[in-house]
Amino acid sequence: MAAFPYYDSPAIDALNSQAVTLLKLFGEKGYAREEPSVLQPAEIFLDRSGEEIRRRTFTLMDPSGRELCLRPDLTIPICRQAVQEGRKFPARIAYNGLVFRHQPGEPHRPTQFFQAGVELLGLEDKAVGETEILTLTIEALRAAGLNDFSLRIGDLALFGALVDALALPTQWRARLKRHFWRAGYVETLLYWLGHGDGKAKLPGTRAEIEALLDARADAPMAGRSREEIIARAMDRAAEAAALHLDPAVADAIAKLLDISGPADDSLARIRELLKTAGINLDPQLAAMDARLATLKTLGVDPARVQFTAHFGRNMEYYTGFVFELWARDKEGPVQIAGGGRYDSMMEMLGAKKTVSAIGVALRTERVLAAKTFAGGA
């Protein structure tokens, strides 16, 4: 597809009629359509999504010098609106519209494309919410006329629970969770855990640390309180002493992270590994079983559901179950939809308490291309 797509008459008609079909289905399931503005204040995207999204976001200045951006997704503005209005939960919201992404180094990829999707906010029962969104995703693709697709699933909470079950210093737990989705780096972290990370040793007592700080009283605090620094310095000294992971456990984690394949088979291998390592993750595994059962009920061939332990999403806000749907167009495999759970977003946007959230976005142009390809092949 071109960097600056031009939709001719048949193309835009086909997209519009597909959108009508999808929004009708969403509406029947209780998801009313909403439409945030294309132009958004930049801070919410830049502050919430980090530099990776910033790199891909088109930003501009308004004449008064305020930084604006073209929305790189619809999830964040929809969630922000829900927070600001103090919406009643659960809230079910649908959307269909253009999003804009700079594609550095990939000049053939489009800088704008359509997304149709739904957000389910504030439904307490997570399993029910996941079933609802998975079901709606599959129904939407079928309603759009696409029956030939496969799934890739993962769960960031599974890895989080695994790390929590290990005897590790707090900062290392946080670090492993934070970097879960970066292939390769987690292995480096595991290596450091076994062999030390080569950091300079710091004195560990509070008095020693305070003396060090007093000697540097001229340097700026730079946004962190004295207590914040003391607490982390003490943690760091303590973890240097405690930094040792049983090689058998490190080995089990590395093997677990490597698991990828048909979901049923992968989960069986995970259960086996956890048993050997003596770690109990039954609630997380039961949740994954329930999702697979949902897909079976929907008539999705289990052989086409892939579980990848290392699977995270590069939009940095997912917190739990994540999924992608793939199909083929004339160029090869394409991702046609993606979604998952993002339970920390609403609070980051100012909600007073944690609001559970899950959603999905369909790449409608790709859905159409995949349908055309399947029909013509």
Add this chain to the structure above:
Amino acid sequence: MLTLAIPSKGRLKDNCNAWFASAGVTMEQTVGARGYRASFAGFPDVEVMLLSAGEIASSLLAGDIHLGITGEDLLREEAPELTGRMHLIKPLGFGFADVVVAVSGYWIDVSTMADLDDVCAAYAATHRRRLRVATKYAQLTRSFFAQARISDYRIVPSAGATEGAPAAGTAEVIVDITTTGATLKDNGLKILDDGVILKSQAQLAASLTADWGADVRTSCEALLSKLDPASPLYAMLAKQLP
């Protein structure tokens, strides 16, 4: 006409002139002593332009000039991917400076990028906003932080006096250029152990997107072999030219 831009003022300009002189190339300022155009004695087909160091980088990228001398930091900031856009002909052995990540000396618990990663994440959780990095090197910062696997931060563009940002409260961390580290130290800042982003020096660079006609190539070959007879500078450049 081959166009070559050199810095219009400061130590970089003096160093350039000294380098030309040592190669036996004399510069003649054409439009008065304060003019912004010049020529080389014996090279009538070479036009020398005096521009600011930053302008030289952007003019090379835009293909407005053929050759330019400026800091590698500015070239890499202007064009994160040099391939197909610019060719670095020769490092010139002056204008040395490092682009570095620096934090307050008060942060005794932070000495590496891995520490900074922890602090960025903790800061975002505690303060409900991302830690700010003040810099005029947004591109270099972005790719270096990505390599260090840090994502919980945001860049605050800085036009000047970046080293004052942590004390002024406009940013918590800075990425800036330093030669001796004295200015950083005066501001209570320290460089992270693995926080050197780029060891920069002045570079003679060519734009690959400029218009390289046959006569321009001939002039360029003549000039480069005069400036450095011992190295096949032109042959290396010619391989890159479209």
